[in-house]
Amino acid sequence: MGGQLPADARRRRVTAPVLDDDLRAALDAFAARPRVLVASDYDGCVSPIVARPEDAVPNPRSMAALERCATAPGAFAALVSGRARADLRALSGASDALTLVGSHGAEFAEGFDSPITDGQRDLLNEIIDDFRSISARFPGTSVEVKPISTTLHVRNATPDDGAAALDLAETGPASWDGVHVTHGKAVIELAVIETSKGHALDRLRAAMGVDAVLYLGDDVTDEKAFAHLRPGDVGVKVGGGPTAARYRVADPDGVAAVLETIASLRVAAS
Numbered sequence: 132m133g134g135q136l137p138a139d140a141r142r143r144r145v146t147a148p149v150l151d152d153d154l155r156a157a158l159d160a161f162a163a164r165p166r167v168l169v170a171s172d173y174d175g176c177v178s179p180i181v182a183r184p185e186d187a188v189p190n191p192r193s194m195a196a197l198e199r200c201a202t203a204p205g206a207f208a209a210l211v212s213g214r215a216r217a218d219l220r221a222l223s224g225a226s227d228a229l230t231l232v233g234s235h236g237a238e239f240a241e242g243f244d245s246p247i248t249d250g251q252r253d254l255l256n257e258i259i260d261d262f263r264s265i266s267a268r269f270p271g272t273s274v275e276v277k278p279i280s281t282t283l284h285v286r287n288a289t290p291d292d293g294a295a296a297l298d299l300a301e302t303g304p305a306s307w308d309g310v311h312v313t314h315g316k317a318v319i320e321l322a323v324i325e326t327s328k329g330h331a332l333d334r335l336r337a338a339m340g341v342d343a344v345l346y347l348g349d350d351v352t353d354e355k356a357f358a359h360l361r362p363g364d365v366g367v368k369v370g371g372g373p374t375a376a377r378y379r380v381a382d383p384d385g386v387a388a389v390l391e392t393i394a395s396l397r398v399a400a401s
């Protein structure tokens with residue numbers, strides 16, 4: 132039939148998106164560096180975006196590839212997520228070989244750099260109360276509570292209700308002193324300390340002593356990570372939208388293809 136791909140190519144498209152030549156060349160060069168860190172965002176990258184945050188299961192191909200990277204000589208692997216670190220561990224099922232950073236880059240295995248003050252704890256509780264009042268008014272919205280932040284989810288609300296709920300959050304607690312605002316996919320998130328996935332990558336780069344970093348991300352918060360990449364690093368934006376990343380894949384299957392490629396190259400090299 133005119134224009135139809137051969138059966139093996141159709142199968143390949145479903146199971147393994149082909150990486151474009153520029154990205155494939157960048158991955159080859161990256162994998163040849165002596166010490167590397169392979170890091171990815173979780174939601175929208177290793178896991179597809181789903182209706183309920185608690186249902187965000189990982190793509191097993193991506194997790195297997197990350198685990199292979201983590202145990203290959205000279206390679207490290209990390210998940211850097213907006214999730215609470217404990218939730219990230221539970222959802223991803225990551226082994227201890229993987230480095231997990233939660234709370235948008237602020238929460239490491241050792242905890243936070245400095246514990247939040249009593250004043251910040253009170254502020255967080257006020258924001259949570261306000262979010263809960265907003266959520267009670269708009270069906271389909273929900274509130275996620277994390278160690279230093281809270282998220283108002285509107286994915287399951289009608290467009291009008293979602294917009295109204297977000298507007299109340301913006302004009303309410305998002306405008307309070309000491310509150311740090313992150314916009315995401317059908318969410319607004321308010322934190323009581325500043326967070327940065329870019330600073331998290333800097334810290335991992337120094338601690339691991341790596342020559343290059345690969346980072347995959349799909350959301351606004353990942354732009355802080357892309358902004359901290361250096362020559363020889365590889366930034367991969369997942370999906371559409373403006374980005375500072377040089378490369379792009381379409382979706383979590385593309386993420387799996389990137390991670391499997393790096394894992395195979397590193398294992399083959401060893």
Ligand SMILES: O=P(O)(O)OC[C@H]1O[C@H](O[C@H]2O[C@H](CO)[C@@H](O)[C@H](O)[C@H]2O)[C@H](O)[C@@H](O)[C@@H]1O
Binds near residue numbers: 184214317318
């Ligand atoms: O940095 P990430 O790992 O990408 O985390 C960002 C936020 O992800 C979660 O929310 C997003 O994914 C949900 C599940 O697919 C989806 O329902 C929601 O609409 C998305 O915004 C998570 O719940 C947040 O806490 C993270 O900050």
